[in-house]
Amino acid sequence: MAHAHDHHEPEGDALFTAAQATLEKSGEQWTAMRASVFEALAGFAKPASAYDIADAVSKREGRRVAANSVYRILDLFVGSNLARRVESANAYVANAHPDCLHDCIFLVCDQCGQTTHLDNDSVTGGVRAAASAAGFQPVRPVIEVRGRCADCRVN
Incomplete structure (x- = not known):
């Protein structure tokens, strides 16, 4: 799992x-x-x-x-x-852990540009599974969430 x-x-x-x-x-x-x-x-x-x-x-x-x-x-x-x-x-x-291969999720702040990298295999695995179910062979899911980071939300 x-x-x-x-x-x-x-x-x-x-x-x-x-x-x-x-x-x-x-x-x-x-x-x-x-x-x-x-x-x-x-x-x-x-x-x-x-x-x-x-x-x-x-x-x-x-x-x-x-x-x-x-x-x-x-x-x-x-x-x-x-x-x-x-x-x-x-x-x-x-990549802060180059010896470990994962699909990434990036949280990108539209205000300051700060980008946070998350590893969550359940989310990216779900994306891969959905692509496969549609007959598509996923190579590298790209997941980016744009919004405002905690620091910019305060300011």
Whole structure:
């Protein structure tokens, strides 16, 4: 039976170590550029676009990094479960538990942009089951709930 559950979510160096191990386990190399992109992505408090990340990496490295290069790395990260794409914002967040594969539910605040990631296998499992019952083979359900976060509701 599917259910909501908790994860140990590594932070800082532990998150980078988990991300590197997950990428290498998938047969990919953890290059200096990939490490820089992951570090920049993980440093954002809100979902970041490829342009935001390219700008952050460019400033840190003192050379221009093209957004196209960042997009390719982000595609790799999404495919390897290191990052998640917030579809409605065309932006990305670092996956806080890259060694665990789940469908995501994102709560996106329309006022401040804060995005909260939830894992709830019963909800996403229900979406997958409904798609299957309709004769559709689901690959990756995308569930985003737009509204106002608790902080913005108060203000």
